[in-house]
Amino acid sequence: MGGLLEGKVAIVTGAAKGIGRAIAEAYAAQGATVVVSDIDEGMAKETASRIPGASAIACDVRSEEQVKSLVDQTVAQHGGLQIMVPNAGIGRPVPLLGMDYEEWRAVTSVNLDGVFLCIRYGAPAIIASGGGAIVNICSITAQAGTPLIAHYSAAKAGVMSLTQTAAVELRAQGVRVNAVLPGFIETEMVTSVKGDFERLLGFPEGQFDQVIAMKQGRYGTAEEVAKMAVFLASDRSSFSNGSPFVLDGGCRASLL
Amino acid sequence: MAELEGKRALVTGGAQGLGKAIATLFVERGAKVMISDIDEAGAKLAADELGESARAVRCDVTQESEHEAAVQATVDAFGGLDIMVNNAGIEVVKPLFHHTEQEFDAIYNINVKGVWFGMKAALAALPQPGGVIVNMASLAGLGGVPLFGAYSMSKAGVVQLTRCAATELKPMGIRINAVCPAFIATAMVDRLKPIVTEIVGVPFDDLAAMKQGRVGTPEEVAEMVAFLASDDSSFCTGGTYVLDGGLQAAML
Numbered sequence: 001m002g003g004l005l006e007g008k009v010a011i012v013t014g015a016a017k018g019i020g021r022a023i024a025e026a027y028a029a030q031g032a033t034v035v036v037s038d039i040d041e042g043m044a045k046e047t048a049s050r051i052p053g054a055s056a057i058a059c060d061v062r063s064e065e066q067v068k069s070l071v072d073q074t075v076a077q078h079g080g081l082q083i084m085v086p087n088a089g090i091g092r093p094v095p096l097l098g099m100d101y102e103e104w105r106a107v108t109s110v111n112l113d114g115v116f117l118c119i120r121y122g123a124p125a126i127i128a129s130g131g132g133a134i135v136n137i138c139s140i141t142a143q144a145g146t147p148l149i150a151h152y153s154a155a156k157a158g159v160m161s162l163t164q165t166a167a168v169e170l171r172a173q174g175v176r177v178n179a180v181l182p183g184f185i186e187t188e189m190v191t192s193v194k195g196d197f198e199r200l201l202g203f204p205e206g207q208f209d210q211v212i213a214m215k216q217g218r219y220g221t222a223e224e225v226a227k228m229a230v231f232l233a234s235d236r237s238s239f240s241n242g243s244p245f246v247l248d249g250g251c252r253a254s255l256l
Numbered sequence: 257m258a259e260l261e262g263k264r265a266l267v268t269g270g271a272q273g274l275g276k277a278i279a280t281l282f283v284e285r286g287a288k289v290m291i292s293d294i295d296e297a298g299a300k301l302a303a304d305e306l307g308e309s310a311r312a313v314r315c316d317v318t319q320e321s322e323h324e325a326a327v328q329a330t331v332d333a334f335g336g337l338d339i340m341v342n343n344a345g346i347e348v349v350k351p352l353f354h355h356t357e358q359e360f361d362a363i364y365n366i367n368v369k370g371v372w373f374g375m376k377a378a379l380a381a382l383p384q385p386g387g388v389i390v391n392m393a394s395l396a397g398l399g400g401v402p403l404f405g406a407y408s409m410s411k412a413g414v415v416q417l418t419r420c421a422a423t424e425l426k427p428m429g430i431r432i433n434a435v436c437p438a439f440i441a442t443a444m445v446d447r448l449k450p451i452v453t454e455i456v457g458v459p460f461d462d463l464a465a466m467k468q469g470r471v472g473t474p475e476e477v478a479e480m481v482a483f484l485a486s487d488d489s490s491f492c493t494g495g496t497y498v499l500d501g502g503l504q505a506a507m508l
Contacts, residue, residue, distance in 0.1 A: 164505035171469050171502050183491075217426050220491040227488040236479040239472040242505025243498040250426050253419035253494020
């Protein structure tokens, strides 16, 4: 039996590692032709080389020119585009009053501006290819105050809003736009900043893991995020548009 | 892909509409399904259509003892219960202060208490960890919908029951999620079309097209339920999953 994404061409940004790589692998396993895009060209190539049918295109999502070129190259190489996954994102803990404007812009330019550019240039290609889906990788930090990552969570809240507007504007042209909102996922991005969170919040060592265990039971896995991204890219979610799809082990369900 | 291979499910309100679509897709994906309904003949008919993998049992969801009997019947038939789908529900469509007390109580008893009883009865049989509950809420549970006052109240109740149950049962490894569809092409929506058209003064289909692009299909709802019932959603619990063609996303 064919995969859920048979015959589709997909771009995943920030796909060299972490959640992006897991999505690229899951899409390929469901039959999609995947373009592994990343700011790190070497790693993108290496990741693509391990995924059947995948190719790599370097892209800094902060650059309008590079995002445009990513879409153009993909269409030229594969004849169209059905799925766009703006996944590239960065984050690091900085106290709000210690955050300079440069730091704010460094994070929001990737996490919010980058998503805008992917939609702005990806959607026309999807429309020209007969319709498809945009799956924005957002975060539950879009929905609640998250200490030390004001820039990250504000950008993610912006991504959720952008998801809604894009869904409404593009609906008539056959493009569905939804957002995946993961809780804390066991990736290098999260594990590398645990110690900083503990230090800045005055937590004893190891308490970050305890908070995660209490709030979401455990860390989620990149593969779990990828399964949601498959569902949202596939026709199985054909009536969902403009909505947040949370996977957080129950974190957001409880006020406590 | 048989993602529900070997799973044993109980679907309330499974004789028709969304419940029947859910039962049908579950069987397609490899599950065994007990169809429960207050309409026992309808449940049997639906089960017969689905063949060997489906059975039927009567269940009035307002009666705790009938939930317990339905769960027991599922365990007896299939050797266990892995997935509970609390789908049975009714609607009342009229201005809020035209609802009768009987209508308000019926909505509460079936749509809210029925789901609470269903979760409670299922708990006795669901594996820990690994058990899954999917509750049928509605987009009306996430926002006010004129003419659906009591219904909206009841579906908000389902959303909150889902969140609280998910939180309390997390340590047991039982996942509970809610599905929130907008208008879907079912007999329920056929019944309410002329009422909405008359009171709002806009043809229902025009209203649906404007707000949600089109009316959704029972099969689309079933796909969402199947995703939440499967191991593919292993990190999802206490969530509300919307299918509304973009209705909620839009300000206008």
